[in-house]
Amino acid sequence: MALRVGVIGGGQLARMMIAPAVELGLDIRVLAETEGMSAQLAATAVGDYRDLDTVRAFVKDVDVVTFDHEHVPQDVLHALVAEGVAVHPGPDALQYAQDKLVMRARLAELGVPQPDWAAVRNAAELQTFLDDHGGRAVVKTPRGGYDGKGVRVVRAAEDAADWFDALAADETTGAGDALLVEELVSxxxxxxxxxxxxxxxxxxxxxxxxxxxxxxxxxxxxxxxxxxxxxxxxxxxxxxxxxxxxxxxxxxxxxxxxxxxxxxxxxxxxxxxxxxxxxxxxxxxxxxxxxxxxxxxxxxxxxxxxxxxxxxxxxxxxxxxxxxxxxxxxxxxxxxxxxxxxxxxxxxxxxxxxxxxxxxxxxxxxxxxxxxxxxxxxxx
Amino acid sequence: MALRVGVIGGGQLARMMIAPAVELGLDIRVLAETEGMSAQLAATAVGDYRDLDTVRAFVKDVDVVTFDHEHVPQDVLHALVAEGVAVHPGPDALQYAQDKLVMRARLAELGVPQPDWAAVRNAAELQTFLDDHGGRAVVKTPRGGYDGKGVRVVRAAEDAADWFDALAADETTGAGDALLVEELVSxxxxxxxxxxxxxxxxxxxxxxxxxxxxxxxxxxxxxxxxxxxxxxxxxxxxxxxxxxxxxxxxxxxxxxxxxxxxxxxxxxxxxxxxxxxxxxxxxxxxxxxxxxxxxxxxxxxxxxxxxxxxxxxxxxxxxxxxxxxxxxxxxxxxxxxxxxxxxxxxxxxxxxxxxxxxxxxxxxxxxxxxxxxxxxxxxx
CATH class of the missing domain: 3.30.470.20 (ATP-grasp fold, B domain)
Known part of the structure; x- marks a missing residue:
């Protein structure tokens, strides 16, 4: 029987896996967010990838699980792994693509060259970073950003005031308790x-x-x-x-x-x-x-x-x-x-x-x- | 809306159209002979391509019809064309791929270089061709052959006796009233x-x-x-x-x-x-x-x-x-x-x-x- 690859997410990246899957003879199955998405042809389920039961039902008929995007929550991923599902990339790797602060800290441990960076919890900490880096920096929300969203060039601490407010107002979003600030690389x-x-x-x-x-x-x-x-x-x-x-x-x-x-x-x-x-x-x-x-x-x-x-x-x-x-x-x-x-x-x-x-x-x-x-x- | 291409036949040729159709953004739909065929992923109907109603139901949701094979009967094809369906290749072209005698006659009209050939209705006519071509020839059933099937090298008229018997016994198969004989090309x-x-x-x-x-x-x-x-x-x-x-x-x-x-x-x-x-x-x-x-x-x-x-x-x-x-x-x-x-x-x-x-x-x-x-x- 053909190897069954389950893809969570029905966007264009899942769509573009269809062609090589067909040629190679892999049985590709997609959990799409809604009907009519890019990967519709291979969609075998529609549902919320944040809901464990939805994901669990989808993966029971596949041999390996992978992704169209990096947004599946860690608790869902860990539950699958605990149940013996082959998940690639796995949650331990994926956390570094899901949270830019976690990524920066790990790359620092590995000694990989990266811009100067810091986790900043408030305007004062951001201002200190700005003062140390010529008055300009890039602030990023650690989670959920893509295609330029969640990224902002700042010249003063107040430029990120709304993001600090959001952090303070809603600790439950999973957005973490700090923003990432990086030097503005020339x-x-x-x-x-x-x-x-x-x-x-x-x-x-x-x-x-x-x-x-x-x-x-x-x-x-x-x-x-x-x-x-x-x-x-x-x-x-x-x-x-x-x-x-x-x-x-x-x-x-x-x-x-x-x-x-x-x-x-x-x-x-x-x-x-x-x-x-x-x-x-x-x-x-x-x-x-x-x-x-x-x-x-x-x-x-x-x-x-x-x-x-x-x-x-x-x-x-x-x-x-x-x-x-x-x-x-x-x-x-x-x-x-x-x-x-x-x-x-x-x-x-x-x-x-x-x-x-x-x-x-x-x-x-x-x-x-x-x-x-x-x-x-x-x-x- | 994406252009809808209907493919009659669910074999590997239909299957290999899926990859480029997905990339180009064509909506490929396949009428498969049975469940589980090579082009299963794109199959939207299962049925007999010789049955006009089956084919008619399949093509009503597509913009153009094409084929995995050349076996769809002429009467089905002509009915579709008469109903305004875009069929490519059309029946007038396809007849030359469906009947090797018709093909040989037309290529002769066009002056295209081809082996010596003849339509032979009986052993005597075949023997005459053999006598004219060094005692060896290739006999082909005009219709239905592929991958070497329906092709036989003969050295005597009796080598094709069973095919002549079949011709005589069953005029209703659409196999025509003659066999094709061709010189054995060196x-x-x-x-x-x-x-x-x-x-x-x-x-x-x-x-x-x-x-x-x-x-x-x-x-x-x-x-x-x-x-x-x-x-x-x-x-x-x-x-x-x-x-x-x-x-x-x-x-x-x-x-x-x-x-x-x-x-x-x-x-x-x-x-x-x-x-x-x-x-x-x-x-x-x-x-x-x-x-x-x-x-x-x-x-x-x-x-x-x-x-x-x-x-x-x-x-x-x-x-x-x-x-x-x-x-x-x-x-x-x-x-x-x-x-x-x-x-x-x-x-x-x-x-x-x-x-x-x-x-x-x-x-x-x-x-x-x-x-x-x-x-x-x-x-x-």
């Missing part, structure tokens, strides 16, 4: 390092890529990161491997990195699932990140993570067509750009929303970037 | 040319490939065909384009070809759907044949059919593991061959049955062929 660009790790320990690394964010949201990815020295490639891969091993990650790990003015690499964020920075690999690597994640969580030998060609570019389709249907744009986009690989998420258009992406792979960097941007622009 | 190797054609007329051609048959079943494909002159590549592409246009094919067309001792190219068989000779393109071409077929039947602009690398090899997994489950072999196959792309069909093992295939893509022909064979051998 970076030249952002990079991302992905690795996959099996429960049995095998790790494979993808080439480090350059990511371009707009308004806190990933807009473009170039793979591998252009103009990157061999030393930097090795440092980034080493950081990825160290974190995967040190945190006991299973499945795909994405490490978002800052490359600084002074040629350091600092860890920004972690994601323990397929990640936007790895979408290029669907068409640009021998083993795409979605197949790799499935192999890793099923504890199958990992695939070759080498690029298929010199360059790949990924451009997100953000928002979607302001008028008319997504499909109405296929004709122009496909006829003008026959080499563009268009990936859609089955989501309604909404300003800023990730509704798809375009990958282009080839030997000329300028050409692949141009083509990916031009094809994606048809869907704006 | 070929050096077999090739296949695939093209895709949209209803609006656009055609793109894949590189001609070499196919290796064992016991009448496709065993291996090398893409592009090694050691092929530019002239031969152009001739093969020209034949593919001529047939697609001449027969009004929509979707993928595969033209199986003989390359003869005396450097001619002769058309052996036609298939109007994705074809085993094109499985390499899933991993080896910018646009795989399954995505291309979906684009073509949906009348979307066709994708780039260029190879991604110098060479691709496809090796079928025939039969499957004699003992144990298919999945039990993943560990060894994947750990030894991390670059192998394993595609499974979700079928039970049975001697000679196509249950999956392995694609390997790279710059060195010997290496990709070795790796594909070695990885596939793990599933024997």
């Amino acid at each position: 970076f030249t660009r952002e990079l991302a390092q992905q690795v996959a790790r099996r429960p049995s320990g095998q790790v494979v690394a993808y080439p480090v890529v350059e990511t371009v964010q707009r308004d806190g949201v990933c807009a473009e990815v170039f793979a591998p990161a252009p103009g990157t020295s061999e030393r930097l490639v090795q440092v980034a891969e080493g950081i990825g491997r160290q974190i995967a091993d040190g945190l006991g990650v299973t499945g795909m790990l994405a490490v978002e990195l800052f490359e600084t003015d002074d040629e350091r690499i600092l860890v920004n964020e972690l994601a323990m699932r397929p990640h936007n920075s790895g979408h290029w690999s669907q068409d640009g690597a021998v083993t795409g990140q979605f197949e790799q994640h499935l192999r890793a969580v099923a504890d199958l030998p990992l695939g070759d993570a080498s690029p298929r060609a010199a360059w790949a570019a990924m451009v997100n389709i953000l928002g979607g067509p302001a008028e008319g249907a997504f499909e109405d744009r296929f004709d122009a986009a496909m006829s003008e750009h026959p080499s563009a690989k268009i990936h859609t998420y089955g989501k309604a258009a909404r300003p800023g929303r990730k509704v798809g992406h375009v990958n282009v792979v080839g030997d000329d960097l300028d050409d692949v970037v141009y083509t990916a941007r031009a094809a994606a622009a048809h869907f704006a | 070929f050096t190797r077999e090739l296949a040319q695939q093209v895709a054609r949209r209803p609006s007329g656009q055609v793109v051609a894949y590189p001609v490939v070499e196919t290796v048959q064992r016991d009448g079943v496709c065993a291996e494909v090398f893409a592009p065909a090694p050691g092929t002159s530019e002239r031969l590549v152009q001739v093969a592409e020209g034949i593919g384009r001529q047939i697609a246009d001449g027969l009004g094919v929509t979707g993928m067309l595969a033209v199986e070809l003989f390359e003869t001792d005396d450097e001619r190219i002769l058309v052996n068989e036609l298939a109007m759907r994705p074809h085993n000779s094109g499985h390499w393109s899933q991993d080896g071409a910018v646009t795989g044949q399954f995505e291309q077929h979906l684009r073509a039947v949906a009348d979307l602009p066709l994708g780039d059919a260029s190879p991604r690398a110098a060479w691709a090899a496809m090796v079928n997994i025939l039969g499957g593991p004699a003992e144990g489950a298919f999945e039990d072999r993943f560990d060894a196959a994947m750990s030894e061959h991390p670059s192998a792309k394993i595609h499974t069909y979700g079928k039970a093992a049975r001697p000679g049955r196509k249950v999956g295939h392995v694609n390997v893509v790279g710059d060195d022909l010997d290496d990709v062929v070795y790796t594909a064979r070695a990885a596939a051998a793990h599933f024997a």
Whole structure:
């Protein structure tokens, strides 16, 4: 019987696991939040992933559980593990992707390079950090942030007053009792390092890529990161491997990195699932990140993570067509750009929303970037 | 709303349309013959494709109809077309893939190079053909053959006596009133040319490939065909384009070809759907044949059919593991061959049955062929 992989969450990451699951012959089953989500085709249950009984009912027919997102509560995850369910990544690893303060503390223990940071419980502590870091810093809610949400650049303690008020007002949200403050890193660009790790320990690394964010949201990815020295490639891969091993990650790990003015690499964020920075690999690597994640969580030998060609570019389709249907744009986009690989998420258009992406792979960097941007622009 | 593509037939060809349909955002729906077929994930109906009411009920919720196989009867197809259903390929094109006598007659009209052939109604007519062709010939039932079934090499008229008896005994099978006899071509190797054609007329051609048959079943494909002159590549592409246009094919067309001792190219068989000779393109071409077929039947602009690398090899997994489950072999196959792309069909093992295939893509022909064979051998 085919190995049954249960995915909690029905978003585009679960959707993009369907294609490799079908080809490999894995029986993919999705617990979706609502009807009609991106991963609808593989949805076998609809319900609240925070409810243990809902999750328990879903997982009883699968061999391994993994995730579309990192929001399943620790108590639910621990209950599953206690009941003998194979959960990858497991709760002990996932906590570091769920809580940025816990992550910072653990990376410090591991000696991984990261921005200066502190846990701040009130305005006075934040002000002290600001005073020590040139009067500017980044404040983050430790939990629940994504795509730029829960992240704010501050120049004075009062800039985070509402978040401190929220902390004080509601200790029951699970938001913790402190905010994370980090130095505002002066970076030249952002990079991302992905690795996959099996429960049995095998790790494979993808080439480090350059990511371009707009308004806190990933807009473009170039793979591998252009103009990157061999030393930097090795440092980034080493950081990825160290974190995967040190945190006991299973499945795909994405490490978002800052490359600084002074040629350091600092860890920004972690994601323990397929990640936007790895979408290029669907068409640009021998083993795409979605197949790799499935192999890793099923504890199958990992695939070759080498690029298929010199360059790949990924451009997100953000928002979607302001008028008319997504499909109405296929004709122009496909006829003008026959080499563009268009990936859609089955989501309604909404300003800023990730509704798809375009990958282009080839030997000329300028050409692949141009083509990916031009094809994606048809869907704006 | 996503474009709805209905596929009649739930075999592996329908299954392999699922991955590109999901990525592109096409709503794929399958009419499967039984429960639990290869394309189960996308099956929205189960029933007999020869029954007009069954097919009619299935197609009422789709925008375009296409096929996993060529066996849907002409009267069913014509009824759908008369009711305004978009059917690709349409019955007028499909008849040439359904009846080899009709195909031979039409290719003769088009002036396409093919083996000497004749329609023979009885042993005497067959003997005359044998006498004219050195006492050897290939006899084929015009309809219903595949993977070597319905094909027989004969040296005397009595070698086909049972087929003539069957013709005489049952005129109602739709098997026609004659057998097809063809010269036994002395070929050096077999090739296949695939093209895709949209209803609006656009055609793109894949590189001609070499196919290796064992016991009448496709065993291996090398893409592009090694050691092929530019002239031969152009001739093969020209034949593919001529047939697609001449027969009004929509979707993928595969033209199986003989390359003869005396450097001619002769058309052996036609298939109007994705074809085993094109499985390499899933991993080896910018646009795989399954995505291309979906684009073509949906009348979307066709994708780039260029190879991604110098060479691709496809090796079928025939039969499957004699003992144990298919999945039990993943560990060894994947750990030894991390670059192998394993595609499974979700079928039970049975001697000679196509249950999956392995694609390997790279710059060195010997290496990709070795790796594909070695990885596939793990599933024997």
